[in-house]
């Protein structure tokens with residue numbers, strides 16, 4: 001069996017889970033085996049949805065997420081005979097799957113762009129060196145593999161509903177959650193967005209981000225920020241793109257007043273098209289851009305919003 | 314109390330990478346203590362300054378890793394352990410190699426960077442936590458000791474949370490937790506005399522590296538003059554719509 005971790009937001013399966021499912025199906029076909037899902041959820045809604053996608057669904061209700069509990073849940077499901085465990089490469093899943101990989105003595109392939117079965121082993125490509133290098137790696141089974149967002153088509157539901165199997169998960173001591181600091185959810189999530197509009201220090205202050213938000217909304221995208229902006233307190237850390245922030249790979253990335261430091265590039269240099277607006281023609285980001293505009297962001301941004309509106313009409 | 318920071322030496326992000334025989338060749342690159350691990354070293358130092366005890370740096374990697382261990386010693390760590398290994402090792406294999414060394418140190422708290430700047434792996438926290446049988450708090454941005462527990466804030470995919478965890482425990486570190494100090498000249502002098510214990514790693518890699526290549530995506534590099542902002546904006550939108558077809 002190939003086990004897929006059906007990550008969800010309490011309501012729906014995440015897009016990443018459906019990408020992972022596609023990869024799991026590919027591996028299972030090569031191995032001549034079935035795909036089973038594991039769903040750790042308190043709510044009914046993700047369960048109803050998950051049932052449509054796999055033949056066997058292992059479930060447990062373990063309370064709110066902690067890495068240790070999720071590791072135990074996934075491990076209990078994997079022990080039902082998984083040759084491979086496939087999961088989306090969210091921060092949370094990468095945190096607990098390390099435990100699972102260690103316990104299974106598996107090869108851990110993180111953040112893969114693709115995966116295939118070659119002579120009974122799993123091969124995959126992934127980025128390394130702050131996203132500057134592509135590595136091709138292979139591991140014998142068992143393997144734990146995470147799927148980089150926006151790399152894989154979403155899986156379609158099956159005709160029949162899954163058989164649901166309740167897991168017995170051993171009690172394990174874990175971290176005690178004292179308080180959740182919820183983040184305001186606005187529009188599309190940064191890592192899954194097709195368009196990312198990022199503001200850098202060149203935005204001059206938090207006010208200019210209102211227009212960046214408007215532009216992002218018009219393009220169905222999300223707003224990102226550089227570390228300089230986050231450190232200045234103009235935008236929340238959850239929007240930071242880069243080595244210590246999020247990695248994005250949208251079809252279109254627009255950097256407004258962003259210099260293009262390597263640590264920032266690490267989070268966005270694999271975007272399909274990169275647009276940069278900077279008043280300094282020597283800014284490093286221009287070397288990494290498809291389209292650059294040498295201009296003051298305060299003049300270009302309102303004009304850009306108008307031009308996009310005109311296009312949409 | 315013993316505070317252990319686990320570190321790596323990695324190429325500076327600004328340095329040029331070469332490929333030699335299908336592998337990244339670091340011979341010309343500037344190598345540094347991984348900046349993500351600097352947060353771990355700094356936090357170990359602060360905890361020791363506040364609560365007493367010992368701050369130990371454990372480095373994993375080839376001979377040259379000793380330089381990064383010396384940097385941590387120059388920042389103020391008391392002594393070092395170098396687990397020597399040349400080549401590529403996956404996170405499970407690294408944790409297996411580090412586990413006996415760390416168990417021997419019997420740390421109150423283990424800290425390591427949230428992501429490695431060479432193999433871009435975020436897994437060491439989880440694999441080491443499992444190897445040591447201790448809980449892990451990933452992407453920590455605040456940390457306080459309270460008796461035999463720690464209270465910490467850490468990031469999730471969306472939002473953050475405060476947790477309490479019984480010690481020993483492992484924390485992965487990142488920006489926001491602290492501002493790492495620079496080694497001082499006296500610190501560098503003292504570091505020369507501090508002990509670094511060498512341990513030959515027992516590594517049984519599971520993952521093999523087949524090939525590495527530098528893949529800078531070729532960019533179009535079209536530059537528009539923004540002197541006429543409305544004209545430039547309209548031209549940009551046209552290019553994105555008609556040429557790139559992304560809007």
Ligand SMILES: Cc1cc2nc3c(=O)[nH]c(=O)nc-3n(C[C@H](O)[C@H](O)[C@H](O)COP(=O)(O)OP(=O)(O)OC[C@H]3O[C@@H](n4cnc5c(N)ncnc54)[C@H](O)[C@@H]3O)c2cc1C
Nearest residue numbers: 200201202226227242243244245257259263264279297348
């Ligand atoms: C360990 C480590 C991790 C890091 N992680 C990250 C990370 O995850 N993400 C990240 O972003 N950074 C990260 N950094 C920081 C990174 O090195 C840079 O400092 C940061 O990206 C700079 O942000 P910036 O481009 O907004 O600011 P700056 O470098 O200050 O650039 C501002 C740019 O705006 C331009 N400008 C100014 N005014 C205008 C105007 N009116 N119109 C148009 N252009 C204008 C300027 O010409 C300049 O190019 C990290 C650093 C370290 C050491």
